Amino acid sequence: RSANKSASMSSSFLAAAAARAADGPVLATSSGAASPKVTVLSEKMAFLAAADFWDKESGAPLLRRNANFLVANEPLSDALHERLKRWPELCGADSSDTQVAEEGCDDEAALRIFLRDAERTFRDAGHQTRMIALLKRVWPENKDYHQGLGYIASLLMLLFDEDTAVSILLRLTRDERYTPGYWKAAPDAYVRDAMVYSRLIEERHPQVHSLLARACVVPEAYASKWFIGLCIHVLPFAALFDFVEAFLAEGFLFLFKFSIAIVAATSGRLLEYQPTDVNKILEVLRLDVGLYPDDYEDGVFFSRLVADAKAVHLEKEQVLSLREEEGERLAEKMRKARExxxxxxxxxxxxIVFSDEEDD
Structure with a gap:
C-alpha cells in the first residue's frame, strides 16, 4: 500500500471510532466513512479501534484462533459491525442496572493473578494495564476470580469500549439467565453444571459416558473450556462469535446444548480410544488445536458444531430439575469432605506431644 492509502486507513479508524463513541458501545469501526468532531481516541476505547493495534498485538495469545476473521489493519465489515451492536442489547447490558462498586481491588494475590493473565493474553504493556484495570473494576462483584473471566474480558475489550465491556460482564455474573457464580476460584455453580452435563451425556450418549467414567475423566476437568471460558481459545473466531451470540441470546441453556453437540460431533473419535487413553480423550474434548486446527474440514467443522448446538432440543425445565438434584448431591459431598x-x-x-508432656 502507498503511504497515502495507509494514512487514509488510519484516519478512518480514528474517525469512525471517535464518531461512534457518543452513539453507543461499538468498538471498532465499520467500513463506512465518518466525519468526527474529535480526533483523539479515549483510553477506554475498544482495542481494535486503535490504528496501531495490529502492530502491537500481532501474534498475541488471544488472537491465535482468529484465523483471519478479524482482518489485520482493516476496519470491521458493516455486517460484523451491526452484529456487534446487538450484543449489549441481547444480554441487557444496555440497561441502567449495570453499575459496579467503585472500591476496585486491593487484594494482592488477585492483582498478581490479573497481571499474569494479562501478560498471557496481550503483548502490549498498555493493553495489559488496561485489562488489569478492567478486572479491578469487576472484582467487587464477586470478590473472587477465575481465569475464565479474564478470557471473556479480553475478547470484549477488543470489541467494545471499557464501560460497555464491564456492563456485559456484570450482566453475565448477575443475571440468572447466564452464569452467576462461575467466576470464582472454586466455582460450585460450575461444578454443579458440569455434573448436570454429565447426566445429559449419560442419557443421550451412554457409550461416551461409560468411556469417560471408566477413564475417570470427570467433567469439571475439561468442560470449563466451554462453560466458564465460553470457548475462547477453543473455537476459531468465526465460530466463536456465533457461539457468543447464541449464548447471549439463549443464556446458560445454550452451554448445555453446545456440550451435547460437541460430544455428538466427537463421539466417533472418542469411542476409538480405551479408558487408559486419558490424554487423548481430553485432547478431543478440549478440541485441541493439534487435532482440530482452524482449517479442520475446511473450517466447516466449527461453524457446523455451533449450528448443531443451536438445533439441539433441550427443555429448560429438565436442566433446572437436574441442577436442583446435582446441587443437593454436591452440597452433600462437600459436607462429607468438611467432616x-x-x-x-x-x-x-x-x-501433638508438647515438651512438658515428654518423659525426662
Whole structure:
C-alpha cells in the first residue's frame, strides 16, 4: 500500500471510532466513512479501534484462533459491525442496572493473578494495564476470580469500549439467565453444571459416558473450556462469535446444548480410544488445536458444531430439575469432605506431644 492509502486507513479508524463513541458501545469501526468532531481516541476505547493495534498485538495469545476473521489493519465489515451492536442489547447490558462498586481491588494475590493473565493474553504493556484495570473494576462483584473471566474480558475489550465491556460482564455474573457464580476460584455453580452435563451425556450418549467414567475423566476437568471460558481459545473466531451470540441470546441453556453437540460431533473419535487413553480423550474434548486446527474440514467443522448446538432440543425445565438434584448431591459431598477434614485435623492435634508432656 502507498503511504497515502495507509494514512487514509488510519484516519478512518480514528474517525469512525471517535464518531461512534457518543452513539453507543461499538468498538471498532465499520467500513463506512465518518466525519468526527474529535480526533483523539479515549483510553477506554475498544482495542481494535486503535490504528496501531495490529502492530502491537500481532501474534498475541488471544488472537491465535482468529484465523483471519478479524482482518489485520482493516476496519470491521458493516455486517460484523451491526452484529456487534446487538450484543449489549441481547444480554441487557444496555440497561441502567449495570453499575459496579467503585472500591476496585486491593487484594494482592488477585492483582498478581490479573497481571499474569494479562501478560498471557496481550503483548502490549498498555493493553495489559488496561485489562488489569478492567478486572479491578469487576472484582467487587464477586470478590473472587477465575481465569475464565479474564478470557471473556479480553475478547470484549477488543470489541467494545471499557464501560460497555464491564456492563456485559456484570450482566453475565448477575443475571440468572447466564452464569452467576462461575467466576470464582472454586466455582460450585460450575461444578454443579458440569455434573448436570454429565447426566445429559449419560442419557443421550451412554457409550461416551461409560468411556469417560471408566477413564475417570470427570467433567469439571475439561468442560470449563466451554462453560466458564465460553470457548475462547477453543473455537476459531468465526465460530466463536456465533457461539457468543447464541449464548447471549439463549443464556446458560445454550452451554448445555453446545456440550451435547460437541460430544455428538466427537463421539466417533472418542469411542476409538480405551479408558487408559486419558490424554487423548481430553485432547478431543478440549478440541485441541493439534487435532482440530482452524482449517479442520475446511473450517466447516466449527461453524457446523455451533449450528448443531443451536438445533439441539433441550427443555429448560429438565436442566433446572437436574441442577436442583446435582446441587443437593454436591452440597452433600462437600459436607462429607468438611467432616473428613475436621476429623483428620482432630487426629493430628491429638498426636501433638508438647515438651512438658515428654518423659525426662
Amino acid at each position: 473428613r477434614e475436621a476429623a483428620l485435623a482432630a487426629e493430628s492435634d491429638d498426636e
